[in-house]
Amino acid sequence: MDMVTIGSITEAPGAAGAALPEAPTAVVGAAGAGDTAPPRAPAARTVDAVKVYGRGEAEVRALDGVTVDFEAGHFTAVMGPSGSGKSTLLHAVAGLDGLTSGRVFVGDTDLGTLGERRLTRLRRDRIGFVFQQFNLIPTLTALENIVLPLRLAGRRPDPVWVGEVVSRFGLDGRTGHRPPELSGGQQQRVAVARALANRPEIVLADEPTGNLDSRRGAEILSFLRQAVRELDQTVVMVTHDPVAASYADRAVFLADGRIVDELRDPTSDSVLDAMRVLGG
Numbered sequence: 047m048d049m050v051t052i053g054s055i056t057e058a059p060g061a062a063g064a065a066l067p068e069a070p071t072a073v074v075g076a077a078g079a080g081d082t083a084p085p086r087a088p089a090a091r092t093v094d095a096v097k098v099y100g101r102g103e104a105e106v107r108a109l110d111g112v113t114v115d116f117e118a119g120h121f122t123a124v125m126g127p128s129g130s131g132k133s134t135l136l137h138a139v140a141g142l143d144g145l146t147s148g149r150v151f152v153g154d155t156d157l158g159t160l161g162e163r164r165l166t167r168l169r170r171d172r173i174g175f176v177f178q179q180f181n182l183i184p185t186l187t188a189l190e191n192i193v194l195p196l197r198l199a200g201r202r203p204d205p206v207w208v209g210e211v212v213s214r215f216g217l218d219g220r221t222g223h224r225p226p227e228l229s230g231g232q233q234q235r236v237a238v239a240r241a242l243a244n245r246p247e248i249v250l251a252d253e254p255t256g257n258l259d260s261r262r263g264a265e266i267l268s269f270l271r272q273a274v275r276e277l278d279q280t281v282v283m284v285t286h287d288p289v290a291a292s293y294a295d296r297a298v299f300l301a302d303g304r305i306v307d308e309l310r311d312p313t314s315d316s317v318l319d320a321m322r323v324l325g326g
């Protein structure tokens with residue numbers, strides 16, 4: 047295995063003096079940011095996205111005409127029952143999976159116009175993806191997994207930033223462990239750290255706190271929200287947890303492959319109410 051050389055990263059000075067100050071304690075996005083700022087082009091969007099799996103009797107319309115904007119510098123939660131198309135939507139926005147019809151844009155770029163190489167490069171340079179099933183490489187250490195996207199892109203990891211992420215996610219003593227030696231929660235935190243390692247423009251996270259207890263979950267969610275506030279990143283997070291959704295600026299609800307509702311500045315109560323209405 048010569049593809050990853052971690053170099054000075056092992057010497058990373060932890061959280062000391064690193065970029066992000068403490069999170070504000072209020073859970074709901076402070077009023078203001080969205081009210082006065084001039085409109086910006088969305089970081090990503092879909093136009094009439096349709097994704098059909100299978101044929102005939104077995105046909106499933108996982109996305110059935112989804113048109114949605116993911117605003118730049120915002121944190122959006124994507125919610126909906128199991129099988130409603132959340133993962134399919136996230137994969138489509140990341141260009142990991144093509145659509146049956148419709149379009150996906152990242153910034154101004156229509157992903158459908160890109161060949162495989164340019165698509166791969168765009169994904170690598172601009173998108174951080176947290177897979178629902180983590181997709182860590184079992185033979186690499188946690189740290190090697192975290193910096194792998196940077197290595198593949200031929201870029202040097204910023205040791206201060208990587209150290210900050212590792213430390214904030216409680217992975218300090220675990221960076222030399224391989225995924226099979228880590229708990230599910232630790233693997234999930236490695237998967238989130240990997241998506242953040244190169245400070246991508248857009249972070250797409252599929253249930254990134256699904257395997258975490260509430261304290262660890264809150265650490266990750268606060269960190270994602272800070273990344274949006276302070277680094278102007280765009281985060282799109284799939285979750286079924288109303289508390290997780292309350293960290294977002296906006297929640298969109300999917301059912302049967304369609305967007306059926308949307309909330310601004312969601313609170314866990316308003317999300318629960320919306321889920322009750324949609325579920326009934």
Ligand code: ADP
Nearest residue numbers: 099100106108127128129130131132133134135
């Ligand atoms: P969610 O993430 O909201 O649980 P998914 O996007 O994973 O939903 O799936 C939406 C629908 O598409 C489900 O009915 C699922 O069974 C189906 N589906 C997802 N991936 C595939 C696939 N690779 N082949 C066939 N059907 C799929």
Ligand code: MG
Nearest residue numbers: 132133134178
């Ligand atoms: Mg899913």
